[in-house]
Amino acid sequence: MGSRVRGLFGRIGGLALRSLSEARRDVLAVVPGLPVVSVGLLEASGLVLAQPVVAPHDVPPFSNSAMDGYAVRAEDVQDAPVVLEVIEDLPAGYVASFSVRPGTATKIMTGAPIPGGADAVVPVEDTQQQDDRVSIGSAVGAGANVRAAGGDVGAGTRVFEAGERLGAAHLGVLASLGVSAPTVRQRPRVAILSTGDEVMDPAVVELQPGQIRDSNRVVLNSLLQEFGAEVLDLGIVRDDADLLRATLDEAAGRADVIITSGGVSMGEYDLVKKVLSDLGEIDFWQVAMQPGKPFAFGLLKGTPFFGLPGNPVSVMVAFEQFARPALLHMMGATNLFRPRVPGRLLQSIDTNLEKVVFLRVRAALDETGRWVAELSGGQLSNMLSAMAYGNAFAVSPVGTGTIAVGDEVELEMFAWPETRTKAEVLDG
DSSP, X not given: OHHHHHXXXXXXXXXXXXXXHHHHHHHHHHOOOOOEEEOOGGGOTTOBBSSOEEOSSOBSSSOEESSSEEEEXXXXXXXXXXXEEEEEEEOTTOOOSSOOOTTEEEEEOTTOBOOTTOOEEEEGGGEEEETTEEEEOSOOOTTTTEEOTTSSBOTTOEEEOTTOBOOHHHHHHHHHHTXXXXXXXXXXXXXXXXXXXXXXXXXXXXXXXXXXXXXXXXXHHXXXXXHTOXXXXXXXXXXXXXXXXXXXXXXXXXXXXXXXXXXXXXXXXXXXXXXXXXXXXXXXXXXXXXXXXXXXXXXXXXXXXXXXXXXXXHHHHHIIIIIHHHHHHHTTOSEEEOOXXXXXXXXXXXXXXXXXXXXXXXXXXXXXXXXXXXXXXXXXXXXXXXXXXXXXXXXXXXXXXXXXXXXXXXXEOTTSOOOEEHHHHHOO
């Protein structure tokens, strides 16, 4: 894998400005797939199916009542009100002992199997029972209030394809089918660390001059936990080459992916860059995007490494554009990228002609049902509050320059789950 990385990155040309699409493509070409495993349903949330799921039986497996009431023959109640003989009381979990014959009814609870002979259920609120007689107050048609066998999923149906990411509803469907240990790609274990002598733990009460609290590691922890990854938090690494080397060596041995923040730009004291350059498998890119221009990527002893910039907004943007899609790709997911919708920007703003600019905005539907967006705060890469107040990126492509009031933009909804495939984004 190392030779593949070096060959791939040999085309890059050092620190030349690279397009976002090219950078994404090369990242996805290198990251390996995670091992295929079978896990219990409670451990499968957020994981990605490694093989299709075919329904072994109908769901529901038998026709049953959708409500409490009386199972009847629809033709017997067409001239309601009518009085029928109650021949049985049928709770959920039991099977009827008798078939419903003309002029009879079975009292039935929600979920109980429909007795033979019956083809409809009259809701209990439209009835009145006295002893073994029930007065039916309204007519119902055949099939009324009956949940048919296979009405949700039919036996033999290809329910989910490989590449489907499992959420709560998916897991519920699998449970109903008896798929108690789905075959998935392993949950990624991601090592994270922040770098720099100036970076302090968030618990530090009083900062000294030149110090800042570490928001990046908190952000990455949260992003990865929301994503469903297992996080290995290696803390803050000071500007000590030996310590950094040892910490990265530990990360490579324990994690599937390593993500650092800080130390990958052009500065003289960017220690991460110096240490990683010695290892020979990491390349340092200047990507034509804003924020998030400085970016390091490669394999560290076979483990994918993402070196994100130090500014917190750059961390989030670079994570969304590189690390998150790569992790999903490693997990075998079909959809890797957040959805985009067309919208109109309600403010005028100048953007960098040479870069794809991700403006932090608050998007909403206007009175006509169209998406509109306003800047959610300051657009400097240290202004994290604009991410907190926003819910989307307004994407300004290379060559755009000024966006005028009312101009159409693509809104990348970073609060929505992924819907765009690798082919749609990279080949579209």
